[in-house]
Amino acid sequence: MTETALWLSIAAIFFLLFLSGFFSGSETALTAASRARVHQLEKTGDWRARVAGRLIASRERLIGALLLGNNLVNILASALATTVFLALFGEAGVAIATLVMTALVLVFAEVLPKTWAISNPERFALTVSPIVRVVVAVFGPVVIGVEWIVRMLLKMLGVNIGDDASILSAxxxxxxxxxxxxxxxxxxxxxxxxxxxxxxLAELEVSDVMVHRTNMVALNADDDPANLVEAALASPHTRLPLWRGESDNFVGVLHAKDLLRALNQANGDAAKINILEIAGPAWFIPDTTSLQDQLNAFLRKKTHFALVVDEYGEVMGLVTLEDILEEIVGEIADEHDLELEGLRPQADGSVIVDGSVPIRDLNRAADWNLPDDEATTIAGLVIHEARMIPEERQIFTFHGFRFTVLRREKNRITRLRIMSLSKIRAAASA
Missing domain, CATH: 1.20.5 (Single alpha-helices involved in coiled-coils or other helix-helix interfaces)
Structure with missing residues (x-):
């Protein structure tokens, strides 16, 4: 090999290493880039973001083209390096070329460009996307064939990948x-x-957040109007369901503002008020309605109150717009809300909880992750896991916590002590 050919080969090796680093960095940047950020940049009119977005959308073809280009330049660089080192060192050149090229490819064609790309993937992706678009177009026909072969091989192994397969939902x-x-x-x-x-909201049902029938404040429409007015004014709620004849026969919903208007028109004489005339109709919804659907229904009907019924038509409870909003923003309290002691942290790291406290509220308050798939309240979770109605002072351990039943009334668990097992172990080792 002449001296000129030798130097040209060495220059070609370094150029090929540069191309290998480009392909490696581009692959890392375009696969790690946030589609949301790229989309936002695209909305601002950045044409490079539009190109990057299209490349990311066809990720399988993108990766195939970049891997094909990377392998071509790496193999060619290794072949040239072997020729150069054979000319310089004879038969020992093969081993030397292997060691040198491994080090060069590892540092300059893999680790360095990928580290650079991952440090700011969106910026790197926008920079390289115009060139990568050309690479994908050139290697496109070959990549299509490779995709088909890969899909057939995976199908033979029992892995069926659809054209728009997605592992995670939005x-x-x-x-x-x-x-x-x-x-x-x-x-x-x-x-x-x-x-x-x-x-x-889309995963929860109204039965998960409703006020249970046992905790509902409802008025008998046949009571004396003066007593009804007194009860309505004493209630912290602005909307109250009305029943007649039987306690599960709900005939309407009384709004405090409508009651005040009627009192004003009657010059304060409650006896002149017909409660059923000023009450609005009761709205019954299935207990399986999702919170997302019910929120949309509340907004569409411009009402904030609904009665929840089971599959047999029996009233299970009520749900309000506030109940759904509280699932998003947390507990909404005003000057008329009653303070309920449902969660009391203790000095030893444990928490005393009323059995009626919803699991979701407890998770949010204590930053826990207790499951709420099979039960709504913390008492319901203990009964579900224990497969029995526990006695007082019984202790159960599950989901990384120790549950102690402090109080039981008939078949209801009314108070529990909960402590994380990690805190128990930490206290034991101290």
Whole structure:
């Protein structure tokens, strides 16, 4: 090999290493770039973001083209390096070329460009996308064939990949991004809970957040009007269901503002008021209605109150617009709300909880992750896991917590002590 050919080969090797680094960095940047950020940049009119968005949308073809280009230049660079080192060192040149090229490819064609790309993937992706678009177009026919071969091989192994297969739904991707931002300090707990609550609306049913029948405040429409007015004014609620004849025969909903208007027109004489005339109709909804659908229904009908019935038509409870909003923003309290002691932290790290406290509220308040698929309240969770109605002072351990039944009334668990097992172990080892 002449001296000129030798130097040309060495220059070609370094040029090929540069191309290998370009392909490696481009692959990392375009696969790691946030589609949401790229989309936002595209909306501002950035043409490079539009190109990057199209490349990311066809990710399988993009990766195939970049891997094909990367392998071509790496193999060619290794072949040239072997020729150069054979000319310089004879038969030992093969081993030397292998060691040198491994080091060069590892440092300059893999680690360095990928580290650079991952440090700011969106910016890197926008920079390389115009060139990568040409690469994908050139290698397109070959990549299509490779895709077909890969899909056939995976199908033989029992893995069926659709053309638009997606592992995570949009909600799951958003939830994962929110949790990650919270872990990295980008979102506070309250912000994470509000966004998570919004994402949960489609998964929750009204039965998960309703006021249970046993806790409903309802009025007998046949009572004396003066007593009804007194009871309505004493209630912290502005909307009250009315029943007649039997306590499960609901005939309407009384709004405090309508009652005040009627009192004003009657010059304060409650005896002149016909409660049923000023009451609005009762709205009954199935207990399986999702919170998202019910929120839309509330907004569409411009009402804030509905009675929840089961599959047999029996009233199970009531749900209001405020109940749904509280799933997003947390507990909404005003000067008329009654303070209910449902959660009391203890000095030893445990928490005393009323059995009626919803699991979701407890998770949000204590930053726990107790499952709420099979039960709505914390008492219901204990009964479900224990497969029995526990006695007082019985202790159960599940889901990483120790539950102690403090009080039981008939078949209802009314008070529990809960403590994390990690705190118990920490206290034991101290």
């Amino acid at each position: 909600h799951e991707e958003l939830r994962g991004a929110v949790d990650l931002q919270h872990m990295e300090g980008g979102l506070e707990k309250g912000e994470r809970d509000r966004i998570g609550g919004l994402l949960d």
